[in-house]
Amino acid sequence: MPDTSTPDLHGRIALVAGASRGAGRGIAVQLGAAGATVYVTGRTTRERRSEYNRPETIEQTAELVTAAGGTGIAVPTDHLVPEQVHALAERIDAEQGRLDVLVNDVWGGERLFALDKPVWEHDLGNGLRLLRLGVETHAITSHFLLPLLVRQPGGLMVEMTDGTSAYNGTNYRNSYFYDLVKNSVLRMAFVLAHELKPHGGTAVALTPGWLRSEMMLDEFGVTEDNWRDALAGVPHFCMSESPSYVGRAVAALAGDADVARWNGESLSSGHLAQEYGFTDLDGSRPDFWRYFAEVHDAGKPADATGYR
Helix, strand or coil, rough: CCCCCCCCCCEEEEEEEECHHHHHHHHHHHHHCCCEEEEECCCCCCCCCCCCCCCCCCCHHHHHHHHHEEEEEECCCCCCCCHHHHHHHHHHHHHHHHCCCEECCCCCCCCCCCCCCCCCCCHHHHHHHHHHHHHHHHHHHHHEEEEEEECCCCCEEEEEECCCCHCCCCCCCCHHHHHHHHHHHHHHHHHHHHHHHCCCEEEEEEEEECEECCHHHHCCCCCCCCCCHHCCHHHHHHHHHHHCCCCCCCHHHHHHCCCCHCCEEEEEHHHHHHHHCCCCCCCCCCHHHHHHHHCCCCCCCCCCCCCC
């Protein structure tokens, strides 16, 4: 069934930090589909690729935002470099005078952690780099951009992570460094909720489910059009979701006049789909984290019945 829940975000100014691909791109495009002006940042441009050498660029993301109905503005930014983030904040200030939505999705650590290796066996350089990319970038971005968000009440800060506080709090997440990063981001949202509340702002942590990012699709040798072909080898992939799904979650939050009720909460795309009524591109509403706990971790055969 078609999604009919797109909010009206015309006149709203958003920044999606880390929008070259994956969830960041999906969020930026869905904010654009709701009419927002969206600044998109990242290190991969048409002139200069990051160490991942991926084809996706922030210019492409900005074009997709505009094509969806918004206004996309690409600003090359390395969020590990304070001077570049400061310059980004000054540009948004000069051009818009405020910021209504800040989505902190900076990551880039997919190839830096070793699954299930204890800290003493994990490459130390990669682990420390992971902490810088996943934690330090978020702190730098918040430091320079939140002054624009608190200029008027109603600002929304979204910290993107992997896993809810309920799930991460009782489960080991891949490795020492990965676990530390993703739980740190959950705590960031909790802390920022306290710091933004006196200014009428809201901070939340948000996680997608099993994301069909460009890298994930490449890993399984499928595309968004035929992703179900991967189920033969990875049956639980039946609960995956497109980046648009979490993008619609952010758009729904941004369009909610009562968004402050979520302040400090750890949310998921699947949970918010039930609350706001949006769907993924195929009309389904996957609830990945409930499925992961009740089916995957329980050792049951893959079966999406009742979960999407």
